[in-house]
Amino acid sequence: MGGVVGSFAGSAVAKKSNMAAGAATGFGVGAVTTAALSMGLAAATGAVHTPVTLAMSAISGGLAGLSGTLASTTGGSGILSGGIQGFVGNRMSGLAAGSLGGYIGLEVGKKTGSTGTAVIAGTAAGASVGAGTTALLMATLGGGNLNPMMIAGSALLGGLAGAVSTVSCSRRSAPRDGAYGGMLAGMAAGSMIGNPSMGLAAAAAGGFAARAKTTTGKAVLGVAGGAVAGALAGGIQGPEGIINGALAGALSAPVGAIVGTTTRQVMRNAQVDLVNVINKKMVDPYLEKNKLSNTQKMVVGAAAGGLILGTTGMVAGLKGVAVMGTLGAVAGLVQTDRMIDKVTEYRDAAESVEEYHSAEPVFAGVIAAQEKILKA
Numbered sequence: 493m494g495g496v497v498g499s500f501a502g503s504a505v506a507k508k509s510n511m512a513a514g515a516a517t518g519f520g521v522g523a524v525t526t527a528a529l530s531m532g533l534a535a536a537t538g539a540v541h542t543p544v545t546l547a548m549s550a551i552s553g554g555l556a557g558l559s560g561t562l563a564s565t566t567g568g569s570g571i572l573s574g575g576i577q578g579f580v581g582n583r584m585s586g587l588a589a590g591s592l593g594g595y596i597g598l599e600v601g602k603k604t605g606s607t608g609t610a611v612i613a614g615t616a617a618g619a620s621v622g623a624g625t626t627a628l629l630m631a632t633l634g635g636g637n638l639n640p641m642m643i644a645g646s647a648l649l650g651g652l653a654g655a656v657s658t659v660s661c662s663r664r665s666a667p668r669d670g671a672y673g674g675m676l677a678g679m680a681a682g683s684m685i686g687n688p689s690m691g692l693a694a695a696a697a698g699g700f701a702a703r704a705k706t707t708t709g710k711a712v713l714g715v716a717g718g719a720v721a722g723a724l725a726g727g728i729q730g731p732e733g734i735i736n737g738a739l740a741g742a743l744s745a746p747v748g749a750i751v752g753t754t755t756r757q758v759m760r761n762a763q764v765d766l767v768n769v770i771n772k773k774m775v776d777p778y779l780e781k782n783k784l785s786n787t788q789k790m791v792v793g794a795a796a797g798g799l800i801l802g803t804t805g806m807v808a809g810l811k812g813v814a815v816m817g818t819l820g821a822v823a824g825l826v827q828t829d830r831m832i833d834k835v836t837e838y839r840d841a842a843e844s845v846e847e848y849h850s851a852e853p854v855f856a857g858v859i860a861a862q863e864k865i866l867k868a
Contacts, residue, residue, distance in 0.1 A: 493529055494550075495815065496822050498522025498557015503564035503826075514561050522557020523550040544633050551629075552584055559591035560819055567602070567661055570668060571595055572819065574657020576805060576812055577675060578618075581692045582649040585625040589646075593618025593654020598661040607662065611700060614658030615651045622650015645728050652692040652721065659699030665760075666702040666753050670710075673752015674698020674718075677744035685736045687729060693721035693741050698748030710749040718745025790828045797824020 502518020527550040534541045541549075559575040562568060571594040578590025597614020601607060626646035630638050656675070659667045678694025697717035704710045722741020726733035784792070801820025805812030 494522040494524075494526030494553025495556025495560055496818055497525045498553065499560025499564070499819060500822055500826070502557055502561030506561060506564060511562070511565060514564070515558055518557040518561030519554040520557075523554030525557075526550055526553020547633060548584075552587075555584055555587045555591070556815075559587060562591050562595040565595065565598070567663060568595065568598060570660025570662070570671075571598070571657055572801070572816065573660045573668075573671075574653055576816070577656050577692060577695060578622075578650070578653030580812075581653060581689050582622065582626075582646055584629065585622045585646045586649055586653050586692075588625045589618040589622035589650030590653035590657045592621045593650065594657025594661060597654060597658030601658070601661070607667075607700075607703060611655050611658050614654040615696075616654070618654020618657070619647040619651035622653065623647035625650075641728075648724055648727070649689055649692060652689070652696050652725065655696040656692060656699060659696065662699075662703075664703070665756070667699045669753040669756035670702025670749040671695045671699030671752075672748075672756060673750075674745050674748025676752070677747045678741070681740035681744040685726075685733075685740055687726055687733065687737060687740070689725040689728070690722060690737065690740050690744065693725035693737070694718060694744040694748055697721040697741060697745035698752060701745060701749035702753050704749075707750055710753075711746045714746025714749040715742045718742045721745070786832050789832060790825055793828025793831075794821040794825040797821050797827070800824075 498518045498521040501521040502514045502516075504514075505517040506514025527546060530546060530549040531541060533539070555575075559572060563571040563575075565571075571591055574590035574594040575587050576590075578586030578588075580586070582589070593614045593616075596617040597610045600613035601610030604610065623643050623646050627638060627643050630636070630642070656671050659671050662668055672695070674697060675691050675695035677698070679688075679691035681694065682688050682690030697720070698714060701710050701713035701717055704713050718741035719738045720741070722737035722739070722745075723734045724737070725741070726735070726737020729737075798817040798821035801823065802813050802817030805814070805816030
């Protein structure tokens, strides 16, 4: 709830002022909402909240609100996906790294027009945010004991989350699909070698490899990038982890880049066909006889948004579907309300436009009068 309310408030402020103010609002409102709900639930159930657990709840809600706010920027739909995948890999530090890293990478990509530069920027930003968030949490809530290995691991996972988020923001579907497929294949490979971070590594490599236009290119880039990303992710487990990670990444990343893009395209086509059949057989005939009220239209918009974004949260299981579905419902509700306002405004303006006569009948009498004067 903190993420939903924070995202709504933050995106509203961002549209009226700027993203910096919106991000601050999204984080603040999300943190306050989550803290208030946590205290209320604790009071209702008799649970005990310590200052540390309450602070952790507030930070989680604030980061969720921040992620949703950043995702409201143009082309920022992949920020939510990167944030969730970052959360799966490294909890709050991963969520912060995936969200902020993806936003910075996206903005760099808009200005430079270079995917490579954008991914580098998103990776660097994600690594910095991941390490900084972990260090801050350890210093404030963890008793002040800074663990260099944990900070280094957070930097690594944060960099991968930032890369995944940046790639997922691509306007082309192939990189987004490659990241999705790489995430699933990497998670499967990670379960075999005992390294849960392989999902992030394969997602980053698979998404970048999917940019290639040929299957051979995707395979080559996937093997090379997957080996590098997998080795980095396996570095946490020592020399043996590096070797296992490189092999797992080299196998899973090209699978994500090739199979992931094809699978997601088939899923989209099937979804479109299903929607078209439902519209033609059920929705269109009904709407021809029954006009929907504005409230009913907003309910439909919320349902559509929930279904569209809900599927992107499947990588995080039922919780991911619930979170993304809720955010999608809110986004669909807001977007539908805006569309209704725009249509109403247009219709009111069209009805109040003054009608002017065409030039010919207006000036016909003037021209005839001038001819009479000339003859006289």
